[in-house]
Amino acid sequence: ETGVTQSPTHLIKTRGQQVTLRCSSQSGHNTVSWYQQALGQGPQFIFQYYREEENGRGNFPPRFSGLQFPNYSSELNVNALELDDSALYLCASSLDGANGNQPQHFGDGTRLSIL
Amino acid sequence: GENVEQHPSTLSVQEGDSAVIKCTYSDSASNYFPWYKQELGKRPQLIIDIRSNVGEKKDQRIAVTLNKTAKHFSLHITETQPEDSAVYFCAANSGGGADGLTFGKGTHLIIQP
Numbered sequence: 001e002t003g004v005t006q007s008p009t010h011l012i013k014t015r016g017q018q019v020t021l022r023c024s025s026q027s028g029h030n031t032v033s034w035y036q037q038a039l040g041q042g043p044q045f046i047f048q049y050y051r052e053e054e055n056g057r058g059n060f061p062p063r064f065s066g067l068q069f070p071n072y073s074s075e076l077n078v079n080a081l082e083l084d085d086s087a088l089y090l091c092a093s094s095l096d097g098a099n100g101n102q103p104q105h106f107g108d109g110t111r112l113s114i115l
Numbered sequence: 116g117e118n119v120e121q122h123p124s125t126l127s128v129q130e131g132d133s134a135v136i137k138c139t140y141s142d143s144a145s146n147y148f149p150w151y152k153q154e155l156g157k158r159p160q161l162i163i164d165i166r167s168n169v170g171e172k173k174d175q176r177i178a179v180t181l182n183k184t185a186k187h188f189s190l191h192i193t194e195t196q197p198e199d200s201a202v203y204f205c206a207a208n209s210g211g212g213a214d215g216l217t218f219g220k221g222t223h224l225i226i227q228p
Binding site (some may be wrong): 033035040041042043044045046047048056058059078090100101102104105106107108109 | 116121146147149151154157158161162164166204206208210214215216217218219220221
């Protein structure tokens, strides 16, 4: 069974740039959720994709957007990067996450630094 | 939306003693409560979870209790070992299900030899 994988592991960008982060879900999982984890804090929910559609969204602006593909892998796109976007971005996959009570398994994350 | 409070922020216990971490939640419709362990520089790892239709769940040295009336849940680790040292996060789903997990701020558990 393949776990959740994310790429890249680290990324450095400057203010105003755009970034795309990628996530491959665990085998058999059809739901992907993205979280932002600032240093010393718990993960914060960005949005969730279920069967290729955005299924829920946290308190993040529209410059945070995403996609899910037919193989259930997913992308997180962030436009007009700001210094406060520096964080660890975590992807979690689950099975049939639409009801929110299925275990979510995390990838290792992408560490994004904005200069 | 859901709000999850977690205490304490730091917990230091002697090896072999028990550790208890407590969380409260605000959304009475929440029905799923996982706990994650995160070691420095690593992914959050799901260690145990509980659904609202049960009051307690155990897995070897780890147990979780849930009090729906009071809206709080706790993680209990017995016979602590050095490898238990990590940051532990509690979380709760939002009643609608599609609002992801809301996490507490974390507890840094330190096991003293």
